[in-house]
Amino acid sequence: MVQQRLTERELRAWRTSFQMLELLRTRIEQQLQADSGLSNADYTVLALLSEAPDGRMRPYELGQVAGWEKSRMHHQLTRMGKRGLITREQCGPRGVDAVITAKGLATLKKAVPGHAQEIRRLFIDPLTAEELDEFARIAGTILDNLQADQPADIGDA
Amino acid sequence: MVQQRLTERELRAWRTSFQMLELLRTRIEQQLQADSGLSNADYTVLALLSEAPDGRMRPYELGQVAGWEKSRMHHQLTRMGKRGLITREQCGPRGVDAVITAKGLATLKKAVPGHAQEIRRLFIDPLTAEELDEFARIAGTILDNLQADQPADIGDA
DNA sequence: CGTGCTGAGTTGATGTATCAACTCAAGAGT
């Protein structure tokens, strides 16, 4: 045994949580890929754009909401642009907007039901309503703590 | 708003949990990379090998414990082999063992304290003991459900 | 015997994530 700083209980809590996340993420992504050809990253961007006024947002704004660093967002937008899911449009002197295309919106709309169903099946249904709320509450505590910690690249607007 | 199948409460629970786990994963990995040059994947393999008798395991066994598919494990072992963290040794007619090297063990031992400290700082300390237990319990419920669902590639031995 | 199946392992292609380094416009302060 190499771990000396975490108790058995803490280590198990961490490993269980970590493995759960990894597996859940993988499953969600597989369903999404298989049914609609979208990755989790694609879906996140499309969902955020579809919720924005006029279906357009600045890349750095997207990055802040999604919690991504700028180069990740840039590469992602480039790949999505090649597939016709979004376009980049000039907006102002040195401003660029990421804009969801009709194809992007159609792809998203087609993907939503299956995605929601998979989230329900894998994440929501196995829990009681109380457990779900409790889990989300604790996750929120950890998330707040993380975001308050070292914003690294993604400063708050 | 595009989501029609999940309630507002469910959607928020999902997004909070997902983003928290992603951010936590990223932070843990950054600390690990910066302090010891290891990725989460490297650390997982080294930790599992270090806990195995003689520091050796079959790749498919590693894959089962870690919950990885075989090609992911293969590529990972190849990369780690190039860096001298592990070696592959013939064992039996068609059997290969992944074996942790002295360098791999030393790297792991050097990485453990900082890694444990970061897990404590970001995941354990912000919660009460009761919250941590509750979180781990619920994560376990979801994980069990996932593993019972569609084992896909990683069948049980 | 031989035909076909299974499962560990391998390979290459493609997509995704991260880091460092860079450009360049806009503002700040002198």
Add this chain to the structure above:
DNA sequence: ACTCTTGAGTTGATACATCAACTCAGCACG
């Protein structure tokens, strides 16, 4: 006016993840 800094955006290198397709020993069954 001039330099300095900041921050959005871009780029390329590298590492990591996923999928499909393949090899090949061992085994089952007929």
